[in-house]
Amino acid sequence: MSPSAKDRLLLGVLRGCAALAGLLVVVIAAFLILESVPAFRNVGWTRFFSDPAWHPAPRAEAGQFQMLPMLAGTLAVMAGAVLLATPLGVLSAVFCRYYAPPALGNAYRRLIELLSGIPSVVYGFWGLVTLVPLINQVRPPGASLLAGVLVVAIMILPTVALMADGALAQVPQEYLRAAAALGLSRWTTVRAVVLPAAKYGLFTGVMLETGRAIGETMATLMVCGNIVRFPQSVFDPVRTLTANIALEMAYALGDHRSALFASGLLLLVLIVMLAGAAEWIGGEPARD
């Protein structure tokens, strides 16, 4: 084969790889849609929000398919975890770069990197054997929205801390010099100059952690109690959409299985909307 023919063959193969990789997300969406069709046809999407409860059955007419409590569970865990993890993560990054002596800051960063590599099932296990019994002493049953919020917050904290740390590192040194020359104190420099200058990076970090919080399965499955009900307080057990899929997929058949795919589709839509919103709000304007 001539060299140029080889080049063309190579290019063809590479294009194939890239196209396959790029199409994967479309294929996944297509499969979810395809598998949800029976649920949409037999159950109808309005019943996901209007049925009295979630008592799924393989035949649509024999079951009830109310998903809102689980959507509420997902959103409640997400909101709580993001609200807890964001300030902690940002302050962690500020600690690394502006408060800790350099050696301590580096060691701390290493610890955060280590936390980011720990799998969610380990966080879930720790929550199950440590946090849940503790919460149970305060207010039974222990496995609750609160436990989910805490465990997911710890899980997503490294994401936002590392993103924020990267964003702070990108803040131009000239701003710091200007701040120093004006006699701004450390906290004023951080609050009024560094954080605003890093806001796009921080925003991206928050979006990433939000996505992780929505999609987290194992930790919520293990510590949230998995009862399908609107939580009345943080001590009530909840079931998230992800945990629901993980719990029921193994035995679901027919329309029930299809409804699970529909809830997966809902998760995918949430994630894509989040990415879209991030892009729309956070598109960094070009600096001169």
Added chain:
Amino acid sequence: MSAGSYFEVSDMSLHYGAKCAFESVVMSVPRGEVTALIGPSGCGKTSFLNCLNRLIDLAPGARVTGSVRAGGLDLYAPTTDLLALRRRIGMLFQKPNPFPLSIRRNLELPLREHGIRDKRRLEETVEHALRDVGLWEEVKDRLDRPALQLSGGQKQRLCLARALVLEPEALLMDEPCSALDPLASAVVEDLIKRLRGRYTLLVVTHHLAQARRLADHVGLFWMLEGRGKLIEWGPAGQIFEAPREALTAEYVRGRQG
């Protein structure tokens, strides 16, 4: 017009690790006048300037010896309040560096930091500072727009206004015009002239003509054997018309550097 000296530098040297940036500088900078530091690039002028408001503390591994007094205060005494010190000695950088905030916020930030909260007073001070640098008419309708949208010359004037709102005693300027186009540069130069008398001004420049136009006093820095030295120091007339050192004579006639 001289009312004594503001900066008293005696036997000051600066090292970065083992490397010497400049050594044994002795100089007294007269109060209320314009002093220009000239010389080729890389001879320690900017580092010297940074030692006068202790911004040199930002450079890792920098070590200053000797002493500097500013308005009677020992800059390098362990008890010196760094923040108060930098408030008294303002600085303008080579590259304009407004914060990525609104124009108003750029000016209000140092004011609020130093205890001025009253809204009326903030507004008055901001307007006054902007008028002082001739920027008021250009930006009064867009005070809340990002400062980064201004032109280069406008940014530099905003930075000057930001330094002036704190009513410093001295202003250090590190090649304040070199990043600007000729027109904007002329505007900033005019401003510096207008500030003479109100502030002690120290300007680093390697633009000889600018030094001639602006300076009452001139110091020439030069790199000798890898160390920055203050070669000659005196009134502008002396440096440009009757220099004592051969190196100065050659430099101001344009044969060196």
Added chain:
Amino acid sequence: MIDATTAFPPARGSSGERLATAAVWSSALLVVGVSVWMLGGLFWQGAGRINWAFLTTEPANAGRSGGIAPMLASTVLVLGVALAVSVPLGLGAAVLLAEFTDSGSVFGRLVRRSLDVLAGVPSVVFALFGNALFCQYLGLGYSILAGGLTLACMVLPVLIRATEEGFRAVPEDYRRAAAALGMSRTGTLWHVLLPAAAPGLAVGLVLGIGRVLGETAALLFTSGYVDRMPESLLDSGRTLSVHIYDLSMNVTGGDANACATAVVLVVLLLVVNAAAGWIARHWMRGKRISE
């Protein structure tokens, strides 16, 4: 770099400043405290049970006693399948994106955008997809093959991004030199670019391994949770992470072994992450100096 800890002193006598300093330090302390509590607790309770027998015997009594040998084997097999599929595919896609696509090209932008979305897709959605495509349509059932293929899809974006960065880090001179020698693009790729971009590929690989080892949700209903030693790729197999889940949720009295398994998994991941960090720091730096 400005060392902010010396450059910006806190304001003297300002209560806001003191409050901020306290908040920053206590956040850091809180994070350290929780980490020590969690990791220390796990190791304290789990490390004692780990010995050679634990690693090499089959579980007994639903996992309450015995070892984790089949889980280790399943984990390695799932990892092998996932990498065997995702590495060639990811490498090809990364080479195309880095070397054969203009930064402005529509195709490149589309592929990158779609990979970004893919990276954010929750693992349980991959599980649904894997179950539908591999277990049902392709008839693989609950098997190590199906689990591995599902994870291959999952790690693809990580792998591609790191590899692409590896290629972008190769100095332009190499390409020009190769072109000046009249080398074909194929030859340039094999003999010049691939060796030079190897660290990026290695980092991607290690990150991918980390994700596969820790993944649980995507495997629950693709590779399943049969705890016997797998005999072929079409057998169902339980990975370490699924074992932790199953023991702690479905087996009363399984916590002790779950904890020991978690320690094994965390140690494995620490080794993998340390390798990634080491490669990123030393190999890359060595390359830059030699340039």
